[in-house]
Every structure is written in structure tokens, then in C-alpha cells.
Amino acid sequence: MSTELIKVTINGKEFQVAKGARLIDVCREQGFNIPSFCYYADLALQASCRMCLVRIEKMPKLQTSCTITCTDGMVVTTESEEIEKAQRAMVEFLLANHPLDCPICDRGGECELQEMAFDWGNLEERFTERKNAQPEKYLSPIVANDPQRCILCKRCTRVCDEWMGEDAIEAGGRGANTVIGTFGGWLNCSECGNCIEVCPTGTLLDATYRHQARPWELQQTVTTCTYCSDGCQESVGSRAGEVMRVVARDRYVNGHNGEFLCIKGRFAHTFINDETRLRTPMIRYKKGGKLIPATWDEAVKFATRGLDKAAEAHGANSIAVVGSPRLTNESLYALKKFATELVGTENYTATDAFSLSPFFQNLGGQIATHRDIRHAKTIVLIGGEPEELQPFAGKQIRQAVRNGGAKLVIINSTPIRLKERATQFLHINPETEDAAVLAIFNQAHNELAARKMGVQETELIELRRTITNTEGDVVIMFGGEVSAEAQSLLAQMPYLFNKEGRRALLHPLPLYNNSVGATDMGLMYGKLGATEMLDAAGDSVHAMYVAGSFLPQHLTGREDSLGKLDFLVVQELFETETTRFADVVFPAASFAEADGTFTNSGGLVQRVRQTIPPVNQSKQDWVITAQLSKELGVDFGFQMSASAVFGEIAERIPAYAGLRYPLLKDETNPVQVKHATIEQRDLSQESEAIRARVEKMSDTATKINATPPVGHELFKIGTLTDKLPQMHLLASGNPKPPTLAVSPLYQITVDAGMKREAIGGD
Amino acid sequence: MSIIGDVIESTKAIIKGMGVTFSYIPKGKWTVEYPDEPVTVQPRYRGQHLLHVDEYGREKCVACFLCAAACPSECIYIIAKDDPRSPMERIGIEERYAEVYNIDYGRCIFCGYCVEACPKDAITHGYNFELSVYNRADLLKTKDDLLITKQVQSRNYRVASSEEDVDSEYKEV
Ligand code: SF4
Ligand code: SF4
Ligand code: SF4
Ligand code: FES
Numbered sequence: 003m004s005t006e007l008i009k010v011t012i013n014g015k016e017f018q019v020a021k022g023a024r025l026i027d028v029c030r031e032q033g034f035n036i037p038s039f040c041y042y043a044d045l046a047l048q049a050s051c052r053m054c055l056v057r058i059e060k061m062p063k064l065q066t067s068c069t070i071t072c073t074d075g076m077v078v079t080t081e082s083e084e085i086e087k088a089q090r091a092m093v094e095f096l097l098a099n100h101p102l103d104c105p106i107c108d109r110g111g112e113c114e115l116q117e118m119a120f121d122w123g124n125l126e127e128r129f130t131e132r133k134n135a136q137p138e139k140y141l142s143p144i145v146a147n148d149p150q151r152c153i154l155c156k157r158c159t160r161v162c163d164e165w166m167g168e169d170a171i172e173a174g175g176r177g178a179n180t181v182i183g184t185f186g187g188w189l190n191c192s193e194c195g196n197c198i199e200v201c202p203t204g205t206l207l208d209a210t211y212r213h214q215a216r217p218w219e220l221q222q223t224v225t226t227c228t229y230c231s232d233g234c235q236e237s238v239g240s241r242a243g244e245v246m247r248v249v250a251r252d253r254y255v256n257g258h259n260g261e262f263l264c265i266k267g268r269f270a271h272t273f274i275n276d277e278t279r280l281r282t283p284m285i286r287y288k289k290g291g292k293l294i295p296a297t298w299d300e301a302v303k304f305a306t307r308g309l310d311k312a313a314e315a316h317g318a319n320s321i322a323v324v325g326s327p328r329l330t331n332e333s334l335y336a337l338k339k340f341a342t343e344l345v346g347t348e349n350y351t352a353t354d355a356f357s358l359s360p361f362f363q364n365l366g367g368q369i370a371t372h373r374d375i376r377h378a379k380t381i382v383l384i385g386g387e388p389e390e391l392q393p394f395a396g397k398q399i400r401q402a403v404r405n406g407g408a409k410l411v412i413i414n415s416t417p418i419r420l421k422e423r424a425t426q427f428l429h430i431n432p433e434t435e436d437a438a439v440l441a442i443f444n445q446a447h448n449e450l451a452a453r454k455m456g457v458q459e460t461e462l463i464e465l466r467r468t469i470t471n472t473e474g475d476v477v478i479m480f481g482g483e484v485s486a487e488a489q490s491l492l493a494q495m496p497y498l499f500n501k502e503g504r505r506a507l508l509h510p511l512p513l514y515n516n517s518v519g520a521t522d523m524g525l526m527y528g529k530l531g532a533t534e535m536l537d538a539a540g541d542s543v544h545a546m547y548v549a550g551s552f553l554p555q556h557l558t559g560r561e562d563s564l565g566k567l568d569f570l571v572v573q574e575l576f577e578t579e580t581t582r583f584a585d586v587v588f589p590a591a592s593f594a595e596a597d598g599t600f601t602n603s604g605g606l607v608q609r610v611r612q613t614i615p616p617v618n619q620s621k622q623d624w625v626i627t628a629q630l631s632k633e634l635g636v637d638f639g640f641q642m643s644a645s646a647v648f649g650e651i652a653e654r655i656p657a658y659a660g661l662r663y664p665l666l667k668d669e670t671n672p673v674q675v676k677h678a679t680i681e682q683r684d685l686s687q688e689s690e691a692i693r694a695r696v697e698k699m700s701d702t703a704t705k706i707n708a709t710p711p712v713g714h715e716l717f718k719i720g721t722l723t724d725k726l727p728q729m730h731l732l733a734s735g736n737p738k739p740p741t742l743a744v745s746p747l748y749q750i751t752v753d754a755g756m757k758r759e760a761i762g763g764d
Numbered sequence: 765m766s767i768i769g770d771v772i773e774s775t776k777a778i779i780k781g782m783g784v785t786f787s788y789i790p791k792g793k794w795t796v797e798y799p800d801e802p803v804t805v806q807p808r809y810r811g812q813h814l815l816h817v818d819e820y821g822r823e824k825c826v827a828c829f830l831c832a833a834a835c836p837s838e839c840i841y842i843i844a845k846d847d848p849r850s851p852m853e854r855i856g857i858e859e860r861y862a863e864v865y866n867i868d869y870g871r872c873i874f875c876g877y878c879v880e881a882c883p884k885d886a887i888t889h890g891y892n893f894e895l896s897v898y899n900r901a902d903l904l905k906t907k908d909d910l911l912i913t914k915q916v917q918s919r920n921y922r923v924a925s926s927e928e929d930v931d932s933e934y935k936e937v
Contacts, residue, residue: 105828105883106860138859213846213860216829744848 008074013081022257025070025078026054034080037089037118039096039202040155041068043259044401045164048156052092052375053118056080064088064431086122093122095662096153098129099178107151109204111217112253115153134178139742141171142189143728144209144269145198146745149181152205158182158197163740167400167423168712171197181376182206182306188738194393199250200261209745210728211247215239220246221665222254224669227267228328228593229722231512232394233602234259234267235669236615238594245274245594245614257669258372258606264393265716266723273592273725274617277502279575280589281618293587298619299628305547305586306633308569312545313345315568322349322535322543326550327514327524329597330610332647333623334523335655337549339638341528344631349543350528351535352520353552355513356482359526365679367496370477370507371604371672372398378507380409382442382465384492385435386481386511388420390715392603395479395511396420400611411465413438415483417709426464430455431703437696439480439488442466443689447696454699472504479509485695487688492698497682509601515593519601522657522675532556538664540566547571547630549590549623549720551580573626576721581714589620596622597644601664606672607661796901802922809923810874810889813867815910816867822910826885827862831878831887839871857884865910869895870903870915891921 006021012029019028027043029036032469039051047069054405055064059077067078079085080527097119104110136149154173159182162171170191174183182205198206222240227234227248235257239247248271252259259749273279283301284293296304323341325334335350341350375381375398389396400423402408409425412418413435423428430438434455441451443460452459469476476499480492492508499506504714512518520526533556535543546567557563564570564583574590581587595616610700623631624647628638640646645663652661657675666673717723717732724730727747731737739746796803805811816824827844845863847854855861879888891917897903908914 105830106826106858110828213827213844215844219829220831515912745846748848 005140006600008072008328010072010075011077013079018386019072021072021074021249023072023077024068025056025072026067028072029056029078029080030068036067036080037122038068039118039153040157042157042160042200044695045157048160051096051153051155053089053122055085055088055092057082060563089122089299089685090124093118093258094124094128094185096466097123097127099134099150100153101133101135101148101150103151105150106213107204108207108212108214108216108265109201111709112251112513113204114202115151120167121606136509137182137743140209140739141187141206141735141742141747142182142191143686143731143746144193144195144265145189145206146209146212146608147182148205148207149183151203152182153203154180155202156180156182157200157202160204161196161200162191164404165196165397165401166192166194166725167404167419168192175552181720186738187742188736189713190736191762192389192716193269193736194263195265195268196262197310208247208269210272212745215241215246223611224255224257224609225538225593225611226515226602227263227265228515228600228610229266229270230392230394231510231514232259233515233600233604233606233608234263234394236263236267238271240594240614240646243275243427243614243617245271245273249402251378255669257608259377259394259670262394262397265729270723270726270729271594272727273575273722274594275394276576276616276725278577278725279617280577280587280620282589283619284587286585289585291424293581298621301588302629302633305571305588306630308585309345309545309547309571309630310634311714312569312748318346319348320542321347321545322351322530322538322546323346323347324350324532324535324546324548324550324552325352325520326519327352327354327517328511328512328550328593329516329520329594330596331516331523331559331601331607331646331651332524332598332703333549333596333649334520335651336624336627336638336640337547338524340547340627340631342351344634344636349535351530352517352525353532353548353550353556354520354526355553355555357486357531358489358510358512358517358521359528360486361493361508361510362521362677363494363680364683364685365677366494366682367500368476368505368507369603369605369674369677370479370509371606371674372602374507374604375399375477375479375509376402377406377475378402378408378477379406379474380411380468382411382413382469382478382479383420384413384438384478385415385483386638387414387416387715388479388511389418389420390710390713391481391513392511393716395509395603399423409468411468413465416706419709421709422562426461426468428461428465429453429700429705430457430508431705434696434699434703435480435483436485436488436692437699438462439484439491439688440692440696442469443491443685447689447693450693450696453701454696456703456705463596464683467504474504476504476506477509478506479511481511482513485692490688491685491692494682494685503562510601514602514655515602516755518605519599519607522601522655523651524655533560535579536560536563537723543567545569545571548580548584549573549627551578554579571630573623576618578721588626589618590626591620592615596618598622598624599648602673605674605677607658607675608669609663609665609666670707780878797826799920802920804922804924804928805891805893807891807923807926809891810876811921812890812892812895812905812915813878813910814888814890814912815865815917816886816888816912820852820855821913823856823861824884825862825865825882826856826858826860826886827865828860828883828885830881834877834881836875836877837871837873839868841866841868843919862907865907866904867910870900877896890915890917890925892918894918894920 007018040048054067056067057079138148168191222237237254282295285296300473325337411426412424413428415432437451496506572584573590594613598610739749832840843864
């Protein structure tokens with residue numbers, strides 16, 4: 003949109019508007035109410051509902067304002083008898099076949115059609131013909147469908163196509179018989195539920211929340227998703243201390259993700275009120291004995307005594323403090339403070355899948371937010387699989403390509419689905435991502451890298467040309483496949499590619515909601531990593547204080563390491579492999595019961611708000627840490643308020659300087675933390691190390707040729723997603739049930755045999 | 765003032781009072797002989813609520829929460845549930861029914877808004893009015909107390925026909 007201004011007259015008043023602005027947006031901004039169904043700012047135009055009619059002078063008929071671009075001197079009328087009559091007629095048509103069953107419709111109370119019928123509907127129905135009744139049905143374990151309520155605005159089909167690239171839901175049939183349907187009658191997509199979210203009627207509904215509550219009964223709290231590093235803003239609806247649903251409807255929340263959420267964020271919240279949540283603190287008085295419920299006082303005393311004893315016997319460094327990248331910044335900060343200031347140990351870490359510390363230590367440019375990705379001109383994706391692991395980043399990439407015309411270069415050893423959108427796909431040999439980084443960093447290594455990666459040298463030249471020909475933003479994204487040294491090279495790439503009119507931005511793809519926060523809080527800069535720490539158990543590490551749990555990939559091959567410890571304190575939501583050896587277990591509060599902040603992969607620090615009081619006897623992680631330290635004789639001075647902890651973070655951690663909760667209040671304008679950038683530095687050591695490693699790679703590796711199925715990561719059963727029964731159906735291949743009239747949950751038994759094996763990184 | 769004066773004054777007052785009492789004895793009686801005789805209530809009397817069932821015995825309530833939303837004293841508590849069975853096996857008339865439906869008679873003001881709000885004619889005011897209990901917690905009535913198939917109707921009321929002038933019972937004869 004240009005900055006040139008033109009003159010438009012609306013209802014007799016003159017306005018200066020930007021050239022190329024859409025009429026419906028302009029009218030609404032100026033306060034003229036224009037009803038609409040099919041118009042959705044982030045999607046292609048549809049113009050099927052005919053609600054947005056206006057009269058434009060010199061045009062023969064009423065016009066749909068959602069398709070009109072303002073021109074100079076345009077004279078528009080938005081309110082007149084003629085327009086109102088047309089709009090009322092439209093609502094009457096829309097309701098002609100509608101079942102009018104609001105009392106049992108889950109959308110009732112937040113339905114756009116209902117609201118429209120209040121304002122533009124006629125009191126009486128003139129159609130007396132029989133309605134075209136159709137039974138309600140299920141389209142997948144999580145999408146329920148009542149075809150008769152549909153007004154054919156096609157928001158769902160456009161979202162499915164444009165946002166998700168799935169094209170799983172489409173309109174079929176013609177005229178009055180048009181229905182929204184799926185291929186083969188069953189949805190085999192990534193089950194994001196975005197079609198449910200954007201549907202203005204009760205046609206597509208959340209099957210996990212089916213007939214559970216009504217929207218006005220729910221307390222809606224804006225918070226941040228706890229699953230991946232995208233940090234989507236969502237609104238959690240709770241009732242009487244129970245989380246009922248999660249939505250991103252723009253009437254409740256307006257974060258950087260808009261109305262987008264993925265299956266995990268939207269549906270996998272049942273773990274919060276799950277019956278198997280830990281209820282009380284527990285103590286194992288004898289090694290190998292049973293965990294016995296205890297009071298908080300007893301458990302805290304027992305824990306501190308145990309830690310004290312280990313410190314006395316083996317010194318401070320024998321105590322390890324381990325956080326989890328799922329915790330809030332506040333909790334991670336408290337842990338770090340506990341480790342360094344109270345215990346005085348060098349052994350602390352967070353149980354992340356990989357560490358981003360080399361990246362942040364060498365950062366030479368800006369981190370790309372998700373908005374930057376959406377408007378980038380070139381995106382280079384090295385390793386990773388955002389569609390499965392960071393679904394919102396995946397959506398931004400797809401839209402950047404599809405709606406923004408961006409060039410997408412994918413370097414991956416697996417032909418991931420996203421390659422369908424790529425301008426260039428470098429199908430490399432397994433585990434040769436480092437070679438790609440090396441070649442991008444220094445083209446002198448092109449020949450070597452190409453040989454090891456199993457690609458043509460010309461492909462690397464083309465990749466470089468794509469970057470250097472870009473006007474606008476280049477976003478370089480990378481997954482956990484690249485090594486620590488390669489992370490350093492990537493972090494310095496802005497110095498190579500920044501130029502007048504071009505910015506090189508970086509975007510790491512960590513796996514957890516607060517992986518970046520864990521690095522920022524300093525927890526990732528300890529002496530040992532998670533696996534090394536397990537290896538050192540019983541050797542140099544004798545006691546451990548773990549908030550959260552070790553990931554399965556840490557524990558494989560080290561199943562008994564934790565048993566070698568003298569003393570283990572764990573705070574968790576559920577019993578896990580880590581609590582199996584614990585001497586003391588504290589019940590911790592989940593993200594829905596905690597106040598705090600998460601920092602996402604784009605560096606946005608966003609609020610986590612308490613939606614329900616802590617379940618059972620659980621407490622927030624930082625509260626437990628503060629309680630332990632108080633028992634050990636040091637008062638952290640947090641005064642039982644998360645904002646006091648954040649205040650200290652802002653004081654001590656430069657990237658967060660000056661931040662306070664009030665500044666983070668508005669999720670619409672998220673704040674990016676100011677990660678320190680360092681000067682361009684000599685990376686010959688690192689690149690030499692990579693080169694040596696690349697030299698040793700095989701020349702004749704076999705490529706992976708199969709594109710993994712949708713959901714191979716997304717539907718994986720982890721500790722949290724395990725609590726959503728529908729997830730088990732999806733994980734076992736999403737079988738189509740015998741009848742669609744009833745939820746598949748009632749038809750297909752979810753038993754242990756059906757579960758896909760639980761592997762790390764849910 | 766002397767004691768004698770006092771005695772005279774109070775005797776006068778008693779005679780005056782008893783005069784009123786005796787003057788009413790020959791007049792008609794207003795007393796309703798409850799509980800020996802049933803009370804006659806207006807057809808639109810608002811007593812304890814009834815939750816209705818249809819001709820097949822299925823609950824009419826679809827747990828839409830509109831009554832709870834309309835209730836000014838917030839005394840209606842509902843938990844909705846999905847019932848995936850076929851129409852004739854269901855508990856209610858629709859796939860959605862109220863698993864829990866509580867009315868707290870410690871708070872209910874018998875305004876009748878819930879009845880007015882109900883789109884399914886599932887809730888009405890019945891005539892039971894003997895709601896006193898020994899324990900405050902017992903004022904909370906559940907579906908077992910409210911369903912028309914379960915609520916025991918008191919014998920102590922009689923519903924007037926709509927033409928009947930109920931108030932005549934309380935008038936002087
Ligand atoms: S299902 Fe909903 S979003 Fe899709 S066309 Fe129908 S009304 Fe629109
Ligand atoms: S994309 Fe990530 S942050 Fe967003 S809803 Fe899904 S898991 Fe949560
Ligand atoms: S308004 Fe009627 S149908 Fe709705 S919950 Fe109340 S009693 Fe049930
Ligand atoms: S909003 Fe313009 S036609 Fe639907």
C-alpha cells in the first residue's frame with residue numbers, strides 16, 4: 003500500500019485515506035458499521051455473503067465493499083433504506099435453511115450469524131417450506147460438523163488452503179445443495195482446528211468441547227501457549243477451576259498469531275485438570291521405597307536437609323540444578339539464582355533438546371519475529387520442520403510464499419512437505435546440514451560441501467544468488483540439526499548479507515515454548531548439558547534438584563543414572579521417569595495456573611496469566627524454589643509475586659532491561675527483548691572445525707526419499723498430549739469410524755496397544 | 765402518679781384491646797386450615813421448579829444455560845454433557861443434556877425469569893411451596909428433586925381453575 007493519500011466521501015463526510023485501501027476497512031476505521039461474513043482481512047477475497055453492500059455513486063447497483071479498492075473522489079453511502087433492505091433480505095436468505103437450534107449449538111452466544119440476526123434479521127420467517135435438514139456429523143476426532151448451519155462464506159476452505167496448505171476441506175455440490183465437506187468424508191489433515199475458529203456460525207465445532215459449556219459461562223484469560231516456541235497468544239476459557247477450552251477468536255485475544263493455533267495449542271489442554279496430576283508433596287523415606295504423601299512443610303524440610311547433606315559431603319558442585327524449557331522465565335530465573343547464588347554450583351542446565359547458547363553468544367543481527375517471516379522476501383530454512391514442530395512459523399512461511407511472493411529455499415535431508423512451496427529444495431544427505439552452513443558462510447567451501455551433501459555445486463551458487471539478489475528481508479531459519487559451531491556461523495551471517503535495502507534476519511527453531519527464555523535466564527550456560535549431567539550422576543554429581551523432567555532422548559541408555567544419585571528433588575505435574583527415582587516430589591503448577599512470561603523463538607516476551615487456581619496442592623515452580631531457599635536461610639525477596647521476580651529479571655538481565663508487566667499487557671503489540679549483538683568476529687576456528695568434520699562425512703550416503711506423513715511429530719504422544727484421548731486416535735493413524743454421526747471416541751477404543759510409542763519432544 | 769392510677773389506666777387499655785378481639789369473634793374467619801386442609805393456589809403460582817420430560821420420558825432440558833444466564837440471583841448451576849446415543853436411547857431430547865442441574869433455594873427469588881428464558885419449555889414453576897429444611901445445605905436441590913418424574917408433590921395444595929376467584933377464600937364472608 004502506498005503512502006499517497008486520496009479523498010473519499012463516506013456518508014457525506016470527506017476522508018483522506020491511503021491509496022489502495024479497501025473500502026470496507028476504511029469505512030470501519032471511520033466508525034461506520036458494515037456487516038460482513040465472508041470478508042477476512044488475512045484471506046483472499048470471496049464476496050459471497052453480500053452483507054457488506056454499499057451504494058457508490060456512478061455505479062449501477064449496490065456494491066460489495068469488501069472487494070472495492072478506494073479511488074480518488076469516490077462517494078459512498080453505507081446507510082440507507084435501500085441498503086438496509088438488501089441486508090435484511092440477505093440475512094433472511096441465510097436463515098432460510100438454518101435449523102435455528104441455538105440452544106444446543108456450541109457457538110451460541112459468540113456466533114456472528116446470531117449477532118447479525120439480532121441487528122439485521124426480521125422477526126418473522128416468511129419461508130414455510132421444509133428445510134433441507136442434514137444430520138450432524140464428525141469430520142475427524144476433533145472437528146464436529148452441522149452442515150445445515152453453514153452460510154457458505156468459505157472462510158474455512160480458504161483458511162485450510164491459504165494458511166495451512168492442506169486443502170482438506172472444500173465446498174462440494176452446487177446451488178442450494180452446496181455443502182462444506184472433505185475428501186472421502188474424513189479429515190486427514192494436521193487437525194489445526196483453524197476452520198473451527200474462523201467459522202462465523204456453528205457449522206464447524208470443537209469436538210473436544212462438544213456440548214460442555216456455553217461461552218458466556220467461561221472466564222476467558224489471555225495467555226501464551228505452552229507447547230512450541232512460536233508463543234501463540236490464546237484465550238483459555240475456564241469454569242469453576244476447570245479449563246474447558248482454548249481459542250484464539252479475535253473477540254477475546256489478538257496476538258501475533260491472529261486466530262491461528264495448532265492442534266496442540268487448541269485441543270491438548272486436558273492435561274491441566276487431569277486426574278493423574280500430582281496431588282500433594284511426596285517423600286520417599288527409604289531408597290527403593292514408596293513415595294508417601296507429606297505436607298509441604300515436611301517435604302520442604304526433607305528436601306533441604308538432603309541437599310545440605312550432599313553439599314557437606316561432596317561440596318557445592320556436587321549439586322546440580324536442572325530446569326525445563328517449558329517453565330516461565332520467572333521460574334527459570336529463580337532456579338538459576340538458586341544454583342549460583344545459594345548453592346554456588348556450576349552445574350545447572352535446562353532439559354532442552356538442543357542448546358541455543360552458541361547462537362546467542364555470537365549473535366550479529368536481529369531475530370526475525372513471526373511478522374518478519376510473513377513479510378520476508380527470501381526465507382532460507384536449514385534443517386528443522388516447522389510445519390510439524392513450530393506450526394505457526396510454518397504457516398507464516400507458507401503465507402509469505404503464497405500471499406507475499408517470497409522465495410523459499412529449503413535445505414533438508416528429508417523431503418518435508420513444505421518443499422512443495424519451495425522455490426529451491428536442496429535435498430541433502432542425512433546429517434550434512436553443517437556442510438550447507440559452511441558453504442553459505444564461505445563459498446570457497448562450495449565444492450566440498452556440495453560433494454558431501456550430495457547436491458550440485460550450481461545449486462549452492464543459485465542459493466547464494468537468491469540471497470544476494472533479494473531486496474527486503476532475508477530470514478535465515480535453522481533447526482536443531484546444526485552443530486554448535488554452525489550456530490555461531492549462522493549467528494554472524496547478517497554481517498555477510500546485510501546491505502542497503504536488505505536485512506538478514508535470523509530465526510532459530512527451538513522445540514519448546516521457553517527455550518529462548520531458558521537461554522536468556524542463563525540456565526543454558528552451565529558447565530554440563532543435560533545428558534552429561536546424567537552421565538556424571540553418582541560420579542561428580544551427587545544430588546539433583548530438577549524442575550520438570552528429563553526428556554526421553556536424554557534418558558535413553560541412561561535409564562538408571564538418576565538412581566545413582568544420593569538425593570533427588572523433583573517438581574513436576576505428573577509422575578514421570580524422572581520422579582521414579584526422586585526422594586522428594588513437589589506438585590508443580592502448569593502454565594494455566596501460573597503467572598509469568600515466556601520468550602518465543604522470535605524473541606517476543608509474552609505474558610502467561612493465571613487462568614485457574616493451582617490444581618490440587620500444587621504451587622508455581624518459582625514459589626517452590628523460593629520456599630526451598632527460605633528454608634536454607636536465604637530469602638529471595640520475591641514477596642510471593644511473579645511481577646517482583648520479573649522486576650529483578652529486568653534489573654539483572656540486560657536484554658530485559660526496563661521491562662515490566664504493564665508494558666507486556668497488550669498482546670497486540672508484543673515486545674521483543676533486546677538481545678545483545680556482538681561485533682563481527684573471526685570465526686576461522688569454528689569454520690575450520692566444521693570443515694574438518696565435513697571432510698570426514700561420507701561421499702556416498704543414501705538419501706531419505708520418503709516424505710513423512712502429516713502429524714508424524716505433531717501427533718506424537720508426550721506427557722502432556724497423552725492426556726487428550728483424541729490425540730491417541732490421531733497418533734494411531736486417525737482411523738475413520740464406522741459411523742460419522744457419533745464421535746469416534748465412543749466408537750474406537752483408545753487402548754494402550756493403539757498408542758504410538760512415546761518419544762521425546764511432544 | 766399513684767399505683768391506683770396505674771391500675772386503672774392498664775385496665776382501660778386491656779378492656780379496649782379485648783373489645784377489638786371480641787368484636788371479631790362473630791365475624792367470618794380468614795384462617796386457612798393448613799396443613800389440615802390444602803391451600804388453594806393460583807394457576808400461575810410460582811413454587812418450586814419442575815424440569816419436564818417429553819412424551820417418551822426424555823428430559824426436555826438441553827442444557828443451553830439460558831435460564832442460568834437469565835437468573836438474577838445466579839442460583840442455577842448446570843453441567844452440560846454430550847449424549848452420543850441414538851435419539852430414543854438418550855436421556856434428553858437432544859444430544860446435549862444437563863448432567864447436573866442444581867437450583868439453590870437459599871438464593872432463588874421465584875421471579876420466574878428462568879421459565880421465561882427457556883426455549884424448550886423445560887423448566888416451569890411447580891406448586892410445591894414447603895421448602896423449609898433444617899440444614900441450609902439442603903436448600904440446594906438437584907435434578908433428583910426437580911425432575912417432574914421424581915419430585916414428590918405435596919398434598920397440601922390445590923390448584924384453582926383459571927376461572928375461580930381464589931382470593932374469595934381470604935375475604936370476609
Ligand atoms: S463451515 Fe463455517 S466457515 Fe465454512 S463456509 Fe460454512 S459458515 Fe463459512
Ligand atoms: S504453533 Fe506452537 S505456540 Fe502456536 S498453538 Fe501450536 S504449539 Fe502452541
Ligand atoms: S433454559 Fe431451559 S433448556 Fe436451557 S438450560 Fe435452562 S431449563 Fe434447560
Ligand atoms: S463481506 Fe463482502 S460479500 Fe461477504
